[in-house]
Amino acid sequence: MYRNSLASxxxxxxxxxCRTCSLSYASIAICDDARAKLKEVYRKIxxxxxxSNKHAxxxxxxxxxxxxxxxxxxxxxxxxxxxxxxxxxxxxxxxSTGDEKIQLTLxxxxxxxxxxxRRGLNKLFEAIGVGLLEEESEWDxxxxxxxxxxxxxxxxxxxxxxxxxxxxxxxxxxxLQTLRTALHFSRRIQVIFGEDxxxxxxxxxxxxxxxxxxxxxxxxxxNISGTCIGFGSGFTVDRAGTLWLRCDATSDEWLQFIxxxxxxxxxxxIERKLALKKLESQVADVAxxxxxxxxxxxxxxxxxxxxxxxHLMQDNGxxxxxxxxxxxxxxxxxxxxxxxxxxxxxxxxxxxxxxxIVVDSRLSKDLYKTVASLAPKAAEQARKIRxxxxxxxxxxxxxxxxxRLRLLSKDPNLEDHKFKAGCKKLLEHASELSPLLxxxxxxxxxxxxxxxxxxxxxxxxxxxL
Numbered sequence: 001m002y003r004n005s006l007a008s009x010x011x012x013x014x015x016x017x018c019r020t021c022s023l024s025y026a027s028i029a030i031c032d033d034a035r036a037k038l039k040e041v042y043r044k045i046x047x048x049x050x051x052s053n054k055h056a057x058x059x060x061x062x063x064x065x066x067x068x069x070x071x072x073x074x075x076x077x078x079x080x081x082x083x084x085x086x087x088x089x090x091x092x093x094x095x096s097t098g099d100e101k102i103q104l105t106l107x108x109x110x111x112x113x114x115x116x117x118r119r120g121l122n123k124l125f126e127a128i129g130v131g132l133l134e135e136e137s138e139w140d141x142x143x144x145x146x147x148x149x150x151x152x153x154x155x156x157x158x159x160x161x162x163x164x165x166x167x168x169x170x171x172x173x174x175x176l177q178t179l180r181t182a183l184h185f186s187r188r189i190q191v192i193f194g195e196d197x198x199x200x201x202x203x204x205x206x207x208x209x210x211x212x213x214x215x216x217x218x219x220x221x222x223n224i225s226g227t228c229i230g231f232g233s234g235f236t237v238d239r240a241g242t243l244w245l246r247c248d249a250t251s252d253e254w255l256q257f258i259x260x261x262x263x264x265x266x267x268x269x270i271e272r273k274l275a276l277k278k279l280e281s282q283v284a285d286v287a288x289x290x291x292x293x294x295x296x297x298x299x300x301x302x303x304x305x306x307x308x309x310x311h312l313m314q315d316n317g318x319x320x321x322x323x324x325x326x327x328x329x330x331x332x333x334x335x336x337x338x339x340x341x342x343x344x345x346x347x348x349x350x351x352x353x354x355x356x357i358v359v360d361s362r363l364s365k366d367l368y369k370t371v372a373s374l375a376p377k378a379a380e381q382a383r384k385i386r387x388x389x390x391x392x393x394x395x396x397x398x399x400x401x402x403x404r405l406r407l408l409s410k411d412p413n414l415e416d417h418k419f420k421a422g423c424k425k426l427l428e429h430a431s432e433l434s435p436l437l438x439x440x441x442x443x444x445x446x447x448x449x450x451x452x453x454x455x456x457x458x459x460x461x462x463x464x465l
Contacts, residue, residue, distance in 0.1 A: 033133055034121055040130040044094045056093040059101070063090045070120070073108065094128055102127050107163030119160055150464050151448070155436045158450040158457055162440065165455050172203035173455065179210040187217060187225045194232035198247050206231075212251040219255055223263045228270070237261055239300025241269025273299045279308040286312070287371045288328040289357070294336040301338050303361050311367040329375040331382045336361055350374060355382030392416070399423050402430045404438040407456070411445035414461065419444050422461030429465060 047064065050056040070088050092102045104127045106120040122132050183189040191213070193206060209231050217224065228240075231247045235257045238244065243266060245254045276299055280292040298304045334357045350359045350370045357374045359367065396408050403426060410419045422444040426433060441456035449458040 034118065037121070037125050037130055037133060041125065041128050044096055044128055044130070045092045049095050050093060053093070056099075059091050060093055063092055066090060067124075070106065070108075090124070092128065096129060107160065107166065119164070151433065151436065151459065152465060154448045155440075155457070159440075161450060162455070162457055172207060176203055176207050176210065179207065179214065183210070183214065183217070189217070189225065190228040192228065192230045192242070194230045194244065198231050198233075209247060213245075213254070216251050216255045216258075220258050221263055223267065224258065226270070227263065227266050237266060238297075239269065240273060240296070241266035269300070272305075276305060276308065279305070279312065283308055283312055283367075284334070287334065287368055289332045289334050289371060289375065290330045292334045292336065294338060294361075298336065298338045298361075301361075303338055304336060307336060307361045307363075314366065314368075329379050331355070331386075332357060332375050332378045334359055334371060352378045352381060355379070355385050388416075392419075395420065395423050399426050402427055403434045405442055406439050407441040409441070409443045409456065411443055411458070414445055418446075418461045422459070422463070425461075425463065432465060 045060050045064075047057045047061045050060060066088055067090065087108060088106045090102075090104050090106070093099070094102060104123055106123060118133060125132055180191050183191055191210065198206075213229065228242045230242050230244045232244045234244065234246050235249070235253075236244045243258065243261070243263075245257065284290065284292045292308075294301075294304050332355065336359050338361045350357065350363060350365070352358070352374050355378050357371060357378050359370065363370065392410075396410075399405065400408050408423075443456045443458050444461050445458045446460060447458065448460050448463065451458075
């Protein structure tokens with residue numbers, strides 16, 4: 001009678017299955033090695049083992065039911081499921097760990113991911129301490145070896161990895177942002193990552209840097225609050241007041257450097273930047289544009305301050321005399337390019353680029369006349385860019401709705417025409433792809449890939465079904 005039920009294979013303490021194990025598992029498609037492991041799990045966490053501990057018994061009984069629902073849902077279409085559909089939060093007491101509670105979270109299983117149940121159960125087996133199942137062959141996302149070109153092959157192989165990352169509240173990206181936010185709100189410290197070789201390093205590498213920084217902050221001078229700390233290739237303080245730490249140095253070396261510098265000078269540099277921001281706003285008011293700004297390094301340049309003050313004085317209080325043109329071009333920005341080379345062909349010149357007026361810092365002409373002559377062209381460029389962005393946004397919304405995606409995004413390095421082609425192809429095959437992609441975060445890029453911790457699946461713009 002109970003030959004085909006998982007309970008009869010596990011519960012050896014009674015002739016008939018106990019109440020907790022009595023739900024039928026006749027339809028559960030679990031291979032023999034998984035059944036053997038489940039027997040070991042049940043012998044360690046069965047509620048009857050905790051008859052003298054009411055809390056442990058009730059806790060295990062609740063998670064037993066949740067485990068039954070997890071296995072049942074692994075073999076049922078999402079529309080036919082009657083049980084719980086979200087991440088599964090398990091809490092168990094084990095006979096081998098005593099009063100120590102075991103906690104773990106598994107993503108909801110899916111038929112589109114044939115390895116989801118096996119990997120999910122492996123996490124459970126590891127937590128309980130009964131060993132792991134032998135892993136089945138899978139796609140190697142780090143080396144792109146044997147990478148499936150077909151989405152029907154690729155998506156099922158990475159689906160459960162994606163769900164695991166989404167279910168994990170302590171994902172690397174979340175932890176990185178949490179550390180940066182904590183430093184900002186607790187000590188008003190801004191953290192930046194400088195050179196490309198630091199910014200492009202793994203999230204875990206940057207997390208380790210921030211953890212080490214958090215550990216030494218209590219030993220730093222009190223006036224470290226309110227500063228900007230950057231990680232780069234060397235120890236220095238730039239003209240903008242940023243404290244640069246060498247990323248491959250030890251935390252003791254960081255602390256020694258911080259204690260050896262004049263942090264007061266860093267605050268002075270930061271205050272100077274704020275003063276320049278006020279000057280920028282005044283020049284923008286007079287020029288009738290949305291904003292005036294420069295590159296990050298430009299704020300530390302005396303040439304930029306001189307540029308702003310000179311052109312503000314040239315107008316001789318022109319804010320009141322130019323009321324009719326005040327913010328006439330609110331969508332146009334002026335980018336001041338700091339010219340360090342007199343021989344540069346752009347020295348003293350001004351031009352338009354992508355809706356922005358670029359002005360050389362050694363401009364000899366009247367700034368306001370120059371802006372007035374270039375602003376209509378820049379405004380038209382900005383209008384076309386906004387129109388293009390609106391079209392792209394509408395296309396993304398259409399794809400998200402048609403395929404029921406959680407989110408669709410674009411790789412910043414992917415050309416626009418390829419992104420549009422990828423979107424149109426997704427729409428053409430929506431009926432076939434919707435069951436595979438429903439509820440996922442998809443990013444259109446050059447190749448099919450999945451990077452753990454990114455919490456989105458990369459799909460090639462010219463994919464094959």
